[in-house]
Amino acid sequence: MEKIISNLYKIIKGTNSLIELEEDVNMYMHEVFATLLGDVFSQIDQVVKKQKQQEGWTVIRSDEKTVQFTFGAVTFRHTSLRDKQGNCRHPFDEWLGIRKHQRHSSLVEVKVAEMASETDYRETARVLKEWTAVDISHTTVGSIVKRVGNAQAKADQEMVVELEDADYLPEGKKLAFLYAEADGVFVRGTQKKKSLEVRHAVVHEGWDKNGKRVALREPKVIMTTQPTADFWKEVQAFTAHHYSLEDTQVVSNSDGGAGYTAEKFQEAFSQSKYPVLNQLDPYHVSQALNRAFGGGKSEWKEEVKKALKAQNLEDFTLWVDTFESTLEDQKNVDKLQAFKKYIMHNWERIFDWRERVENPPKDARSLGAMESNQRHVSFRMKKRGMHWSEAGSEGMVKVIQGILNGTLRDVYLKHQKRSERKQRQVKKTVKLAQLLRQPTRPSIGAHQGSISLYIAHSSARGQLLKSLR
Known part of the structure; x- marks a missing residue:
């Protein structure tokens, strides 16, 4: 101190x-804590090494390792040992929960x-370097995004496999x-000239109103750049793990494009005994209407x-044909014909779902939250001419999904949480390391001193004091 x-x-x-004072003190604080933690890690490594040697492991060598934490780069010594099966291992790294070749702490990642x-x-x-002790390159940031996003992707795939192998829902x-x-x-x-499609689903339980603001109740998202079949398997597995849909009326909404048809929704929510209601997205209908x-x-x-709202096919055809007769530009005619084809192809899906159920909820609203939710993807991945690799785009959308669903940290850190048995071992090891680190008090021999009597040396007590010296 x-x-x-x-x-x-x-x-x-x-x-x-x-x-300048605050910057220097902040830097010094990081250095002190990183140095102290490195010393503690090195001490615990010695304890773990001795424990493994007692179990028959043999020492290979002792090296330095550096791991970047939020408060600085921590350098410590860790021992390589050979276990009874002849495998080279770093027991302290395993004890601490550090992966092989890991250079950044899990919290940093x-x-x-x-x-x-x-x-x-x-x-x-740049922001990390400015506000923390973490100094990494932009390429390392990209690698970390892929790694963390891959953890979320694996968790989603595990749900799919678990559902396929299960005997019951x-x-x-x-x-x-x-x-x-x-x-x-x-x-x-x-x-060049190749785009990647981010397939995106939103599942929610209804609407909550707070004053004039309306928010989705318990919204959850599923995102991936994988093929359409894999996407719908994730949607089905996710909802099956969170809901029992046997007696649930599922109401769905989409633009009717390839990969988002009514049949896809029916297959994904097939555990419900009711047919899935699938309506054509009102936003896309309005968009197509404006184009035409x-x-x-x-x-x-x-x-x-009016014809669309009343579901009057005869009036719809009449007014579209009448308008077409007034057009002279072939491009405008082609736009109108494309609109007519789009509407006719999805005519049975143009309805308000609230009119198709007997007792709609009191807070029931029209569907159409997809466009606003897609901003999480478009705002991050479609600006300033960004280009994405397949691995990079999948990692990013899975990170966004994990953040929105509140699962990212739990998924990424689930394999690093210790069991109660492992935690008891950790406490014993740390206690032993503390005992070994206790400083010994140096021996200074016998203490010397004297007692003042304040009497004449010629007196009997004075003579006794002389004899004891």
């Missing part, structure tokens, strides 16, 4: 502003991935209604809207 205080005095004397989901890799590296939450929407968003790939009739108001446009 005296040395730390002395160094703080030196820092204060060597700086000429409060800003998770925080880097979480920050990278909001901003680009270079900015993530898991017991989940029971609901009267469940709402699901799905769509895709394209991002630029690294190959223009953004302004017109008699034909308003009449087509």
